[in-house]
Amino acid sequence: MVTKIFIDNDALSDFLAEQMIELILSKPNALICFASGNSPRNTAACFVQKVKERKVDLSAFHFIGLDEWVGVPAPMHGSCHNDFKNWLFDPLQIEDSRYHLFNGMSSNLDEECSKMDKYIEEHGGIDMMVVGIGMNGHIGFNEPGSNFDAKSHVVPLDEITSSVGQKYFSQPMKLEYGITLGFHHLLSTKKVYLIANGAAKAEVIQKAVEGEVTTAFPASVMQLHKNGYILVDEAAASLLTR
Numbered sequence: 001m002v003t004k005i006f007i008d009n010d011a012l013s014d015f016l017a018e019q020m021i022e023l024i025l026s027k028p029n030a031l032i033c034f035a036s037g038n039s040p041r042n043t044a045a046c047f048v049q050k051v052k053e054r055k056v057d058l059s060a061f062h063f064i065g066l067d068e069w070v071g072v073p074a075p076m077h078g079s080c081h082n083d084f085k086n087w088l089f090d091p092l093q094i095e096d097s098r099y100h101l102f103n104g105m106s107s108n109l110d111e112e113c114s115k116m117d118k119y120i121e122e123h124g125g126i127d128m129m130v131v132g133i134g135m136n137g138h139i140g141f142n143e144p145g146s147n148f149d150a151k152s153h154v155v156p157l158d159e160i161t162s163s164v165g166q167k168y169f170s171q172p173m174k175l176e177y178g179i180t181l182g183f184h185h186l187l188s189t190k191k192v193y194l195i196a197n198g199a200a201k202a203e204v205i206q207k208a209v210e211g212e213v214t215t216a217f218p219a220s221v222m223q224l225h226k227n228g229y230i231l232v233d234e235a236a237a238s239l240l241t242r
Contacts, residue, residue: 017046039132067180078169113152141178150182
């Protein structure tokens with residue numbers, strides 16, 4: 001695992017967007033997994049700009065979403081699906097056949113998990129994964145206590161996640177469960193980038209980078225990845241000692 005510190009979030013986002021472009025140029029049929037939420041938003045905007053400026057061909061590229069709120073309709077403001085639609089699919093005119101997302105409204109969530117696992121397998125595994133980090137150390141909806149061997153699964157949400165998650169919605173939401181890729185997928189991904197910015201993330205970044213590797217703090221799993229990168233701005237890196 002490598003930690004890279006940037007002067008600000010714009011520099012971080014530009015770097016990561018460039019890594020995405022370079023991957024697609026070298027492997028046009030690459031499979032990229034992306035997170036929603038506040039941290040990746042700026043990277044998505046940089047990626048869209050670079051694709052348009054350089055006329056990058058995305059016709060063979062494939063995309064999957066990291067997770068989704070259970071019980072939240074795809075078109076609703078605050079859903080992960082809606083984020084991806086607004087950030088990437090609409091601006092880049094990405095066809096439905098080029099991406100696969102969890103359906104949080106499915107009546108058979110186990111089948112949703114199986115569909116995602118199969119999609120990843122059929123595309124030869126994930127080439128790049130971009131994730132954030134929650135205030136309890138979660139990645140996706142892999143909450144404290146999550147098994148490092150898990151594939152796609154449904155998770156009862158931690159109280160912190162349910163509370164913080166309200167900020168994404170325009171009305172109070174009952175957020176009890178999430179559906180997410182598991183750490184088996186993260187550890188099997190060829191290259192993983194965990195991103196964070198701002199002083200509010202300094203403590204969790206310090207734990208992820210320098211703390212004990214434990215399921216009690218899920219993001220510590222990054223220390224086990226041979227090609228994992230922690231990308232942070234100076235504020236988020238302020239408590240690191242090495």
